[in-house]
Amino acid sequence: MEKIIYKADSRGHANHGWLDTHHTFSFASYYDPNRIHFGALRVLNDDKITSGTGFPKHPHDNMEIISIPLKGDLAHEDSMGNQSTIKQGDVQVMSAGTGVTHSEFNPNKDIGTEFLQIWVFPKKENVEPRYGQVSYPIAERKNNFQTVVAPSAEEVETWIHQDAWFHLADFDEGFEKKYELKKKDNGLFLFLLEGEVEVGGEKLEKRDGIGLLDLEEVNIKAHKNAEMLLMEVPLDW
Incomplete structure (x- = not known):
């Protein structure tokens, strides 16, 4: 087994006032040629947005975008006509495909929003854009791998165009469990x-x-x- 460690204090960091963000992989002004992606996992951003601010409308294409709120709320609006608010326990997926624009804002006046924004390269390009959002019971990840992203709607509603599986898990001190890969390689x-x-x-x-x-x-x-996110992704797609 080969291991690559990404220490928290080695991540890229930018504080724009309204946005305090850490980048595990190269993103925006942060560039490290050794940290472009991990297989199909392209972006892992750990974002904090102050109240009443956010990302104005901006475009994406040919990327699977997953948002996981950790604290507070995130209001979403996109060119597909979706208007929704996601909160802790929710998982949002968006297949950008042929092209989509969206905005993300913290709608609260006195509470900061914290969320993970994750991009995954799709296995099929130029698909019809698609949006999904599900609230997953937090209790079901207690000492368990709760599947929140998968390649098929038969597994979870928040599916993406890639042979990837995401799991959230909350382990008690001293608990241990083996994770078995879903797909070889x-x-x-x-x-x-x-x-x-x-x-x-x-x-x-x-x-x-x-x-x-x-x-x-x-x-x-x-x-x-411990609370953790496990992302199983293809290394060659």
Whole structure:
């Protein structure tokens, strides 16, 4: 098993006042030739948006975009006619395909919004743009891998055009569980939201990430209560 460690304090960082953001992979003004992507996983942004501000309308195409709120609310509007607000427990997916514009704002007056914005390269380009949003019970990820993104609507409503699976998990201190890859030759990227875990013999702390290659399964043990996002993605697509 090959391991690539992404320590929290090694990420790209920008503070624009209204937006405080950390980039695991090269994005905007942050560029590291060794951190362009992990397989089909292209962007992992850890964003904080102050109240009453956000991203004005902007375009995307040929990208699978996943948004996962961690705190507060995020109001979404797009050129497909969707208007919605996502909150903690929700997962939003958007297949940009042939092209879509959207905006994202923190609608609250006194509460900051924190969310993960993730981009995944699609396995099929120029598809019809599509939007999905589901509220997943947080209790169901307790000491369990809760699937929130998959390649098929038969698995979850928040599906994407890629052979990728995302799972959210909350582990109690001392709990351990093996993650088994869904598809041979995929890689696994684990991003630790809170706590402390050991993954493949490596210790991770809050906001650390690890990319794992050449594996069929890996053991994950929580040394402290832990919240994490696991992203299984193709390494060659």
